[in-house]
Amino acid sequence: MTLPTGVRAARNLLAASLGAVLLASPALSRDKVELTYWNWAPHIDEVIAIWNEQNPDIHVTVSRAAGANEIVQKLSAAHTAGNPPDVTNVTYGDLPALIVNGLVADITPEMAPIKDQIAPVARNLVTFDGTTRATPQGTSPMYFFYRKDLLAELKIEPPKTREEFGEAAKAVRCRPDQISHAVFHR
Numbered sequence: 001m002t003l004p005t006g007v008r009a010a011r012n013l014l015a016a017s018l019g020a021v022l023l024a025s026p027a028l029s030r031d032k033v034e035l036t037y038w039n040w041a042p043h044i045d046e047v048i049a050i051w052n053e054q055n056p057d058i059h060v061t062v063s064r065a066a067g068a069n070e071i072v073q074k075l076s077a078a079h080t081a082g083n084p085p086d087v088t089n090v091t092y093g094d095l096p097a098l099i100v101n102g103l104v105a106d107i108t109p110e111m112a113p114i115k116d117q118i119a120p121v122a123r124n125l126v127t128f129d130g131t132t133r134a135t136p137q138g139t140s141p142m143y144f145f146y147r148k149d150l151l152a153e154l155k156i157e158p159p160k161t162r163e164e165f166g167e168a169a170k171a172v173r174c175r176p177d178q179i180s181h182a183v184f185h186r
Helices: 005-024 044-054 071-081 095-100 108-117 120-125 148-153 162-172
Strands: 033-038 058-063
Touching: 033 071, 044 058, 071 095, 148 162
Parallel strands: 033 058
Antiparallel strands: none
């Protein structure tokens, strides 16, 4: 079976993520490992089926217990109740809250072997105080669209850095009728 490119990429990231989680486990026996994976992504069941087939000693069960909008609350509740998932997807924006609340492990040593295979900008999204707290995923190229006429009218050069973007955003605030969306993620 040929999988779509996105599914293949997800499979590879899942392998890295699960590998890191397994290596982070304090004590692994030679028995079959059972993991629960909270995920809301489409086609993840296909990815997990391939994983389970190729890794008979590590069985992963997908749970759709939470989506992106409620993941922090549900993970916190599951942690408090003593039954959090072994692996989960979270948004980059939610990761700091989970770290502060002690819900995310430091997986720096486990990610070290693949560190150089991950673009620095992606690594930075999951690195806090020098520790790696997740496997980056969903690092699609970002684009900057702008209106040449508006920037020319305001005598603003198209920004090339976050700092320049911030300055440009401050300058165009004077024209809220012309601006519909401005975000520059870190």
